[in-house]
Amino acid sequence: MSLIDDPEFDSHVVKLMAWHFGAETGSPFWLGKLAGLGFDPVTDVRGLADLTRFPDVSAELRSVPAQDLIPRGLSDRPFRVYDSGGTTGSPKRIVDSGYRSLVTEWARERLIANGVPADGNWLHLGPGGPHVIGFDTARYAALGGGVFYTVDLDPRWVKRLLSQGRGEESEAYVQHLLDQAETILESQEIAVLNTTPPLLEAICARPRLYELVRSGVRAIIWAGTSISRETLTQLDDVFFPAASVVGVYGNSLMGVAPQRSGRPGDAHRCVFEPYPETTRLHLVDEDGTPVAYGERGRVRLHLVSEEMFLPNVLERDTAIRVEPGEGSTVDGLADVQTYRSLDDVAIIEGVY
């Protein structure tokens, strides 16, 4: 199953090869790679399909000095560093000056099309600090003239607790977060709640807090972890029937892929689409070949922006490939799940 024929994106790729591999404009990181590539990106890369010739450099983002990622052509601009979650080992770093702001403007329109109010206050019950989602959410609120509320949340601490079997401590931490959310919701008017599926589950298990969210919040945006189909059904139909429940798929490297508007005949409640100007998400099989529509594949990212060039990154997620809708140039992704090789639990002991 081939990729979508997309001459516009091909010419975008060609244009940015000249930028990222130009001696005056490219980043020290990519210019340093040039000799070892075995091809000349400026002359040999003719479009999207050629991006798979690049090595997956994402692991190097854990250790390369972030300064080296900044294109020389943008050296007069202020940059800041964002981290990936750090699920596996040390976090990956990206640099950002104005790109994420552009993407959030685009993404906001998508959210509004899905029923998220264009104005009103936001509560972000998710990570901030080095995690870019905190920045994105604050920006959504600001673009609509709303006030931005948040609490401190360190997802790496939760992961550490869980990996060490300290489930009770992690549960106590979650309740500490929810206590703070409840305090905010008790006196402040919140139109949009941005959080993660596990925290939504925990909210629904606390009657008082759940009631505050159900009766006051007009839209709930979930992001950060995968969600099961039935969980989505429960959120939509049982727990928050009056609110818009909207998903955003994303991570620090790729940016955001908000849920697109539903269409008649959609097989999935929630289909994500990435920012078409710069991003392609391909769902591929074990050989790296794109899977057919309706099939599950592992996510392969190509990000081609002026500020960052991240070709051929194999993500830890899988999803079902969905045909692009009318007027769209990118495939959709549905039912995103964490990639894991089948780990059949060994039968240790007979029981009861």
Next chain:
Amino acid sequence: MSTVAPPAVVLDPRVRGRLVASSDRTRLPSVLGGDLADVGTAPRLLAVAALNEIRAHADGRPPASEVFTEAARLFATATLDGETPREYARRVCHATGLTATAVEQAVTDLTGELRALPATTAAELPATGFGDGFDTRWVPRGRTFAAVMASNHPVPNISWAQALFHGYSVLVKPGSRDPFTPARLLAALTAAGLPPDRAAFLPCSREVGAYLLREADRGIVYGGDSAVATWHQRESVAVRGPGRTKAFLDRAPDDAVIDHLALSASFDGGTRCTNLSAVLTTGPVEEVADRLAERLARLPSLPATDEAATLLVVNRARADGLREQVAALRASLTDHSARAGDPETVVELPDGSFLPRPVVLSADRADHPAVGTELPFPFVVVAPWAEADGVEPLRDSLVLNLLTDREELVEAAVREPSVRKVTRGPVLPWTATPGIPHDDNYTQFLLEPKGVVARR
């Protein structure tokens, strides 16, 4: 591969009598290969919703006891949710690998225990009328009860039926291989008049099961060491882990004794937690182990549906896991089953299933770590016991079978907290009558005494 797989059975969560067709699905494999059922699972939010509903309708009032006797009759004889008793037995056979005979016995035992609930209750509670208006009432310790079941055997499902009997509202997470027994038992109870508000049937992940156990007022969890490990310290959860049932053999290993030990190890295919796992002996270890291995090697390798079958079968994936696990144990201990002409850990049967052969190994000391290893088929480690070892090697036993006249040791075993039940002589480990606890007083785990003093 002679058996043609019938169409897959579809099962879904059920909350207060309402079927919830879940979008989250999982496949239940058959021991014959392929899939036996398509099971809808409950994600955490569905469990939250179910618990909220169940809790809102829980009132702690026990249903009429006739509900349970009638449910016993229906479970054994009626077509429930389109499932005949025969089809139920076939499903459990093909899902769990229990023999047809074992499932038939399990139906008899489970329904017998349902009918015995009033007798069990009476036997496990002391008299409460003290005259002159002084009375003690036994009432549920809470309103909601969570049961996290295993799949090794149908009979443990009595535990949550017992909670219902005393007035709890119940949430059941079925074992992943046997959702059929709890689904059928709930259908039988409902058909017999149990108010639908009292129960939810929630196939789900271990994490969601843990959520139910944390949130419910009382609960029970069945499983291997890793499944039950986190629950030991929680007063509200009864833990049913590996049984590590042992025998102490202090007499000549004659045919009668060997037959008794072999049956203790292999009854119901060795799937019960009360099946024998270790023998500590004052006599010749080699001779005891050889004779037990020879006796067990005579058990035939037959498909589970054969009337003469006694041993458990498993599917290919489980067989591969067991083969690997047992290979390491066979290599590190003396392998008496191999000597007895039974060297294969698993044999493939013509119907596509795999049969783990009984394994008897011996260790050279009582404190060998393999003593007490419990596997879901007849697996026994024989080890020496000397006076100096004392009661130590007999610890951590759900049942301890004492074949000895050493009264001092018997007394020490009875007083040993980690020994949960003691049998003397050729008594099968699971032998009981109402009032004989399986593991502590389960009725008093569910109920607490409350003083009621009345004056006119």
